[in-house]
Amino acid sequence: MDSLHPSLPAQPKRSGFQRLMRNRSLLLMCLPAIVFFLIFAYLPMPGLYLAFINYNYTDGIFRSQFVGFDNFRFLVITGDLWRLTFNTIAYNIAFILLGNVVQIAVAILLNEMRAKWFKKTAQTLMFLPYFISAVLVGLIAYNILSYDYGVLNSILQSLGFDKAKVYSNPNVWPFIIVLTYLWQSTGYGSIVYFAAIMGMDHEMIEAAQIDGANAFQRIRHIILPWLKPTFVILLLFSLGGILRGNFGLFFNLVGASNSSLFPTTDIIETYVFRALMTNFNFSMGSAVSMYQSVFGFLVVLTANWLVKKVSPDNSLF
């Protein structure tokens, strides 16, 4: 709300210009950020018009043929849109659910430990994968999974098994991608839950212990219920991004051109990237982006409506 400062007396209505002048220095402070988002976030938005034309480079945006919803129709008929939607959402659900469960488990277990040095060391190590670039994550995966030299195949062979052809078997990739995600994000994500546990009223736990609650009961009946609101809020927030993919993770793990893996690893972001950089099909890429933005926006509105019901203080708008 644009309420005036309470200590000021009610003032007569002023023109917009006077209001502008009164706020000029604070507005000036925001100006670089406003210009930034105007250029890099708002200017590209009208470009989604590309989704409705058959863009070709020589005619440019305005003289290329207008085709209405043909690009979307094509994406539906070929099944691409369904596959991309399914992969993107399925991966995100796995990331969100497994991610939160593992993060909560790690936070609770860390809290149960007494050895301070152990906690510190463990947290530092678990946080490490968050700090490295997606490119290095890709190299590490290659180091482990490569057919000829990978650590996995060395172990398999020394145990008397056949080598695994990981990079040509699409069925194993959902597991690899989810595991890599958990590997990279657990240390980071568990911090939020750990902080929530630290913020608990300790007397509550002591009282329960005096009443004879054991460790399992303490976790089950006191700590978990305490974490529930945090979990619900984080869950609903991440619901809003359910159509957004982690491009860096997928691209660096799978590679730009390993099409044998695409049935199980292609998400919206990787498809749009290929449409732009490999196939030069700007219109098809834009159509998928448009679909992602509109559908994603509706999901956010729904998620926000849910947050409002659960906890009005945390709703976004």
Add this chain to the structure above:
Amino acid sequence: MENSVKNRRIRMDASEITVKTIGYTAISLFALSCLLPFLFVLGTSLTSESSVQKHGFNIWPREFSGFAYKIVFENPGQIVGAYAVTIGLTVVGTAVGLLIVAMTGYALQRPDFEYRNKVSFFIYFTTLFTGGLVPFYLLITQYLHLKDNYLSVLLPGLMTPFLIIMMKSFVRSIPHAITESAKIDGAGDFTIFLRLILPMTTPALATIGLFLALGYWNEWYHSMLFLSPDVKYRPLQLFLYNVITSSDFIKNSAAMSNVPLRDVPLETMKMATAIVATGPVMLFYPLVQRYFIKGITVGAVKG
């Protein structure tokens, strides 16, 4: 953060022991799994190529060799250039981005700023709806003409709505009365921000600065999109990406060291380059991680 829930006086029963055993085992294994992959890369980088061909990648070099590093360092031009570009982008981007984020965050939480809700929504809306990659790509390359220009990597990384919201939450803990009394003393908004607020928000600045710096240091996406092979020195992660994905890249630099093609240590050089590109940052990591933890906690609780 430090002290956990204490229960000293209560005796250890079977359930306590079970939970602790599970905890120490599971956490140890997971923490180890976070460290091991780095040791695999390091171990392989120090192994001779012939040993890798025979036995695969390994954590402990069966046949020790510094050959891959020798080639990497014999033609240091590329990697030194990559370091220079990345350090330059990180320093400039972090400094400029931090100033803008701090300024915006401060202004947006001032209760007497009448446009704060409008501006906040203007910024926040960009997380809800985007134009997608293709229009963004056309904007940078055809309208701003930034292809092969380092600005195409520097500018898009300057700020995110998330960082501005985080700064807002941090500054909110400073009483507005400080701003008000300074105003009564006749200080302008910029003076108040620079002289009073900035010095009081150093932990916030450290956290946000580290997020920005990490973003620039690990940046490869915009580099890959907008910097073509015509660019003489590419940022570190793009350089690493090229070394990993294109064997020509390694063969070229081996040729400059007059190494015959069949002796080129293709695999170990990938790992050695990764170590040279990442190692120095890893040394910083233990020093800075607590600022991240602080930032995540604040951002999550209030953001």
